[in-house]
Amino acid sequence: MARIVMKFGGTSVADIDRIRNVARHVKREVEAGNEVAVVVSAMAGKTNELVAWTRTASPMHDAREYDAVVASGEQVTAGLLAIVLQSMGIHARSWQGWQIPIRTDNAHGAARITDIDGSFLVKRFGEGQVAVIAGFQGLGPDNRIATLGRGGSDTSAVAIAAAIGADRCDIYTDVDGVYTTDPRVEPKARRLARISFEEMLEMASLGAKVLQVRSVELAMVHKVRTFVRSSFEDPDAPGMGDPINPPGTLICDEEEIVEQQVVTGIAYAKDEAQISLRRVADRPGVSAAIFGPLAESHINVDMIVQNVSEDGSKTDMTFTVPTGDLDKAVAVLEKVKPEVGFDAIQSEAGLVKVSVIGIGMRSHAGVAATAFRALADKGINIRAITTSEIKISILIDGPYAELAVRTLHSVYGLDKH
Amino acid sequence: MARIVMKFGGTSVADIDRIRNVARHVKREVEAGNEVAVVVSAMAGKTNELVAWTRTASPMHDAREYDAVVASGEQVTAGLLAIVLQSMGIHARSWQGWQIPIRTDNAHGAARITDIDGSFLVKRFGEGQVAVIAGFQGLGPDNRIATLGRGGSDTSAVAIAAAIGADRCDIYTDVDGVYTTDPRVEPKARRLARISFEEMLEMASLGAKVLQVRSVELAMVHKVRTFVRSSFEDPDAPGMGDPINPPGTLICDEEEIVEQQVVTGIAYAKDEAQISLRRVADRPGVSAAIFGPLAESHINVDMIVQNVSEDGSKTDMTFTVPTGDLDKAVAVLEKVKPEVGFDAIQSEAGLVKVSVIGIGMRSHAGVAATAFRALADKGINIRAITTSEIKISILIDGPYAELAVRTLHSVYGLDKH
Incomplete structure (x- = not known):
């Protein structure tokens, strides 16, 4: 016997037929x-x-009212799934965030879970009840519904798993696991049996949209073993109920991954834009003067590259923003130009960031050099590079995205055997 | 200054444009x-x-889960209206039944309101806040959402008006008041300026679908002055904000109606079916033996006519049920035939019940005779008659419905002047 959390996303519950299929997955585990x-x-x-x-009601709407409206979607699914489970003879009951309660902070529209009383659910288990919980929401300190932000149901599931000490948290989605790269770009991509939390965090934030980033952070902190698996497979196919190795990808502590690869996957993010500030005064506080105003305008700055200046007085500063924010970012920078002090702004939209991810990099030299050489061999120009302990990100021109992903996927031996 | 409850039905909030129009009505009163x-x-x-x-999820679904699903509709409207009001500069906030709370009994799907803490809303008034409340729902003793049954938002509005001691409760709908009869049948129908609670109760339960019956009962018990008025008129037209006589029909205590008419209105209910049991044993308990099993099968019996038997041993029993329930009712009766003891069942579907309603009947003789004579003059056959203190109901053949309504409307002088 195990205690498990099963999470089903929007495409898995898109209509009553699919909800019935979800119920069969639940029935199998019960x-x-x-x-x-x-x-x-x-x-x-x-x-x-x-x-x-x-938005139609008012573009500048109140986040508390937004929450009251938008949270209703999960509430409906929870009730419908409880009905279907009951019709299959399973003792099920739906719960909304305010009933358990799942407590959040007051940041309506992007709230964080602060506390879940796991004993409420554990008591239900004792009564033989399956709890069907509306994801994406909780109860704020103002006694109002607060939502967790888009994709928040993943976070709900992991937080609940942590609160009840679940043996695992199964995230059912429309793909059957986490791949070495996007299979639409590289058909040779392989499904990973396991990936570490740290690597998944990089994969998630770099554009592999399988799991919400925050849910992975939460799983890492609380060491929740999380499976990414498909809700579209036959719920009763052989192996689906395997308690140890169900089909899918296990996101887990790196210690659980015995044969660690040097590189685990290749991620990419499209529609990046590059901004270069030429001959910026190289003095303390200049970075704050540039990135402070951008943050205040809610522009998400990603890669930041700053070279050491030749003479210690002027330097070039390059960074990326989403292409959709480029015009806004340039306008913000023109405004602070007198304060920051630079000669010119150069920008380029429609770029792509390709990233090589792997915990094994920590202990292997030459991983970056391999990437640069492989891209050079294909004639792909590198615009900027940033690295961390477990990833290398490379900014290139948009049209080369697919070629770069396939090249890197192949050079690190990730292609299907 | 007055304290008022404004209730808006589904057609009045059908889309964001209509919600904007509703907000203008609210703004006017604020x-x-x-x-x-x-x-x-x-x-x-x-x-x-x-x-x-x-129903698709399961025809025999759990009423508690039904409630969790169905209550979401009002929740969405409340949030959207609060957003629109805020965008017009009005301090508004949405509330769901569980937040106030509006306490109900445990009869999920058809719950009754047991208690509303009016001080919650009065406190908000003191802060200058407009409270936008999701109708049709409350919080059951099991800490779950309970809905009040279809049309329950009228009941929510009247109950809230009673709890906060409102000066009036305005029910905005897609018609501009209560008419002497259905204007689609008799174009000469007049809008009533006032109607007593008792009369409205008869009108509502007899097929004039303006207000839910329970809301009128509640208004009568708590003496809530209730206006039925249109949400589709220009919110800023002259007289719309009249605090004493706004356009519409006031439902009030009969003492408020100075010039009481003998007959106030003509109602009708289509799709009635008549069942006659021939030569029923005329002994104590026979009525219970007939109507008990029908009630247990959730068949709503309406008119019941039983004549005194000639010799004290056998009688005929006639009653009506909705045409849709006729086959089911006959099957139930065939089953209890040995116990009840009757010779035969005769039935007829597609009948119409026409009713003459008026508090003035109490003190005026001959009202019924006028009806019978007028119908006879048009060659309309009367199948059955039942009367109460303030109404006469007559069962006739379906095709004569419109003719009978127009005839009665005219004979009691209700036609437009």
Whole structure:
């Protein structure tokens, strides 16, 4: 017997037929003798519809009212899944965030979970009940519904798993696991059996949109063993109920990964834009003067490259922002130009950031050099490079994205055998 | 300054444009210095969509889960209206039943309000806040959302008006008041300026679908002065903000109606079916033996006519049920035939019940005779008659419905002047 959390995303509960299929997955785990809590998202498209209504009502709407409107999507799915489970003879009950309660801070629209009373759910398990929980939401200190931000149901699931001491948290989605890279770009991409939390964090934030970044952070902190697996497979196919190695990708502590590869995967993020400030005064406080105003304008700055200046007085500063924010960023920078002191702004949109990720890099030299050589061999020009302990990110021109991903995937031996 | 409750039904909040129009009605009352609580229904069609989902999920679904799903419709409207009001500079906030709380009994799907803490809302008024409340729902003793049954938002509004001691409760709908009869049948129908609670109760339960019956009962018990008025008129047209006589129909205590008419209105209910049991044993307990099993099968019996038997041993029993329930009712009766003891069942579907309603009947003789004579003059056959203190109901063949309504409307002088 194990205690497990099962989370199903919007495409997995898009209509009643799919909800029935989800119920069969739940039934399989219940009949295996497990204690099961289920976390659901809104039916696919519902959240977008609700968000659009709040925007039509007023572009500058109140986040507390946005939350009251948008949280209804998950509430509906939870009730419907409970009904279907009951019709299959399973003792199920739906719960909303305010009932358990799942407590959050007051940051409506992007709240963080502060506390979950796991005993509420554990008591239900004792009564043989399957708890079906509306994801993406909790109860703020103002006694109002607070939502966790888009994709928040993943975070709900991991937080609940931590609160009840679950043996694992299964994130069911429309893909069957985490791949070495995007299979639409590189058909030779392989599904990973395991990936460490740290690597997944890099994969998630770099554009492999399988899991919300915050949910991975939370899983890492609380060491929640998290499976990414498909809800579209036959719930009763052989191996689906395997308690140790179910089909999918296990995100876990690196110690659980015995044969660590040097490189685990290749991620990419499109629509990056590069901004270069030429001949910036090289003095203390200049970075703050540049990036402070950008942050205040809610522009997400990603790669930042600053070279040591030749003479210690002037330097070039390069960084990337999403292409959609480029015009806004340039306007902000023109405004602070007198204060910062630089000669010119140069910018370029439509770029791509390709990243090589792997915990094994820590102990292997030459990983970066291999990437640079492989890209050079294909004639791909490198615009900027940033590195961390477990990743190398390379900014290149947009049209070379797919070629670069395939090249790197191959050079590190990630292609299917 | 007055304290008022404004309730808007599904067609009045069907989309964001209509919600904007509703907000203008609210703004008018706020700017007149009133304390305002607003109660809203789900956007037109939403409740039907949610109900259909629960039925598809399982025809025999759990009422507690039905409630969790279906209550979401009002929640969405309340949030959207609060957003629109805020965008107009009005300090508004949405509230769900569990937050106030509006306490109900445990009869999920058809719950009754047991208690509302009016001080919660009065405190908000003191802060200059307009409370936008999700109708149709409250919090059951099991700490779960409980809905009040279809049309329950009218009941929410009246109950809230009673709890906060409101000066009046304005029910905004897609018609501009209560008419002497259905204007689609008789174009000469007049809008009533006032109607007593008792009369409205008869009108509501007899097919004039303006207000939920329970809301009228509640208004009568708590003496809530209730206006039925249109949300589709220009919110700023002359007279709309009249605090004493706004356009619409006032439902009030009969003492407030100075010039009481003998007959106030003509109501009708289509799709009635008549069942006659021939030669029923005329002994104590026979009525219970007939109507008990029908009630247990959730068949709503309406008119009941039993004549005194000639010799004290056998009688005929006639009653009506909705045409849709006829086959089920006959099957139930065939089953209890040995126990009840009767010779035969005769039935007829597609009948119509026409009713003459008026508090003035109490003190005026000959009202019924006038009806019978007028119908006879048109060659309309009367199948059955039941009467109460303030109404006469007559069962006739379906095709004569419109003719009978127009005839009665005219004979009691209700036609437009």
